[in-house]
Amino acid sequence: MGEIEEAGHLSDGRVVRRVTLRSDRLVAEVLDHGARLVSVRLDDGPNMTVGSRDLxxxxxxxxxxxxxVAPVVNRITGAAAELEGQTxxxxxNQAGRHSLHSGGAGTHAKIWDIVEATTEAVTLRAEMPxxxxxxxGNSVITAIYRVEGPDILLEIEGATDQVTFFNPAHHGVWNLDGVADYAGHLLMVPAERYLPVDGDTLPTGEIAPVEGTVYDHRAARGPDRTxxxxxxxxxxxxxxxxLDAPSGRWMEVHSDAPGCQVFAGRPQGIAIEPQLWPDAPHNPxxxxxVLRPGETFRQVTRFRFGG
Known part of the structure; x- marks a missing residue:
């Protein structure tokens, strides 16, 4: 049986529960609010992900x-898109013009069902009417977090009964030393290409080489905060x-997602989000x-820790 306890109440009175997962190396905490990973500790070290005890x-x-974040993480230009002839x-919710992270109806704000919990794993499920x-579409998303030694394995699945857009992602924010500012962390991203953005952080449609830009992280270095x-x-x-921290702690993110959004603009930590590419409906x-009835979306990510 899993280790489940009440974590408190949200402002609207909803009860939030916390599930604690344990391996021989890791202790991880997941809230049913947003299927949210809020604490990851390696060998009794500090919390390596940004979290809070205050709901x-x-x-x-x-x-x-x-x-x-689901059904669609990241941005949709103009908060509108065409899908099979329908707008x-x-x-x-971004700049009054664009949609970010599915707005207030996104799964980050939902209380997910705890389907099953053991010492090492928890399965959570949320419905999107x-x-x-x-x-x-009536859509459903399932997430399984599993601790394995120094790793966390995350599996996300989704299905729907109508043609819809679906691009979920874990929106983790990482600071491996658990300090106020991630300064001193080194970031390595082994990508040859990236998506340039405009002033609203929307992809311009160009797929550009990282060579010669401040976003070339093929060799580890401190990220530009833009x-x-x-x-x-x-x-x-x-x-x-x-990520490599000044303490010597490190984290690797492995995934089958064809994209990875990285956000380094806040001092608390660096967001690393394996996902499909943003604003795809406007960039053929x-x-x-697009997710269709009878299909199953599946994404697997492994977070590996050491140091």
């Missing part, structure tokens, strides 16, 4: 710290990013984010 923080400044409208947030971009990868499971050359 109010997850309705404010830490809204996107550690949850699984869909979404919440314009037809039309919620502007997305068609970094909020998607890195582009070929198919298959592989290394998407690595990007990997599509």
């Amino acid at each position: 109010a923080d997850y309705e404010g400044a830490l809204k996107y710290a550690g949850p699984i 869909l409208g979404f919440e314009a 037809d039309g919620e947030g502007g997305f068609p 970094l909020d971009h998607n890195f582009c990868f070929e198919g298959g499971f592989g290394l998407r990013a690595r 050359g990007f990997p599509p984010i």
